[in-house]
Amino acid sequence: MYKKYKILIVFLFASMMHAEDFITNFEYGQMLYHEPRGVSCVPCHGETGEGRDIASYKNKRGETVVLRGPDIRDTTLSKLTQSLKNGKGVMPRYFFTNKEIKMIYSYLKKVNATEENNSTKGEEQ
Numbered sequence: 001m002y003k004k005y006k007i008l009i010v011f012l013f014a015s016m017m018h019a020e021d022f023i024t025n026f027e028y029g030q031m032l033y034h035e036p037r038g039v040s041c042v043p044c045h046g047e048t049g050e051g052r053d054i055a056s057y058k059n060k061r062g063e064t065v066v067l068r069g070p071d072i073r074d075t076t077l078s079k080l081t082q083s084l085k086n087g088k089g090v091m092p093r094y095f096f097t098n099k100e101i102k103m104i105y106s107y108l109k110k111v112n113a114t115e116e117n118n119s120t121k122g123e124e125q
């Protein structure tokens with residue numbers, strides 16, 4: 001009986017350590033970008049921060065107005081931090097730690113550094 005428990009505990013512990021080892025900062029940043037504690041960035045900023053139309057509506061004069069999440073591939077860490085902590089326009093505010101914000105930032109920089117169609121953008125990271 002006791003032995004069985006011990007094996008189970010060792011197994012659980014080992015699999016937990018395993019999980020910690022194998023999730024990289026990049027993956028964590030990617031996860032936070034796609035599934036943050038709150039509304040995902042993706043519907044408003046696209047899969048990799050390229051920007052996306054959120055909604056369009058007609059104003060009083062009958063003109064179509066497009067509400068768009070901007071391209072944030074070139075954002076700076078301070079702009080990102082400001083926007084996340086305070087919210088911006090229709091964008092909600094988020095409650096991330098500074099470390100998590102850095103991981104989202106690194107995710108955006110890395111994922112775009114590897115995209116060929118983005119080769120004109122200077123990557124300072």
Ligand code: HEC
Pocket residue numbers: 032033036039040041042043044045054068069070071072075079080083084088089090091092094104
């Ligand atoms: C509901 C849609 C929505 C969601 C969800 C959202 N944003 Fe935004 N975000 C916007 C809009 C719209 C703006 C532009 C606001 C303005 O300029 O008034 C913006 C602005 C920003 C900016 C500033 C851009 C600049 O150049 O100043 C950054 C950075 C940003 N968002 C990052 C994120 C990240 C990261 C997430 C997810 C954790 C996120 N946003 C979630 C809609 C959204």
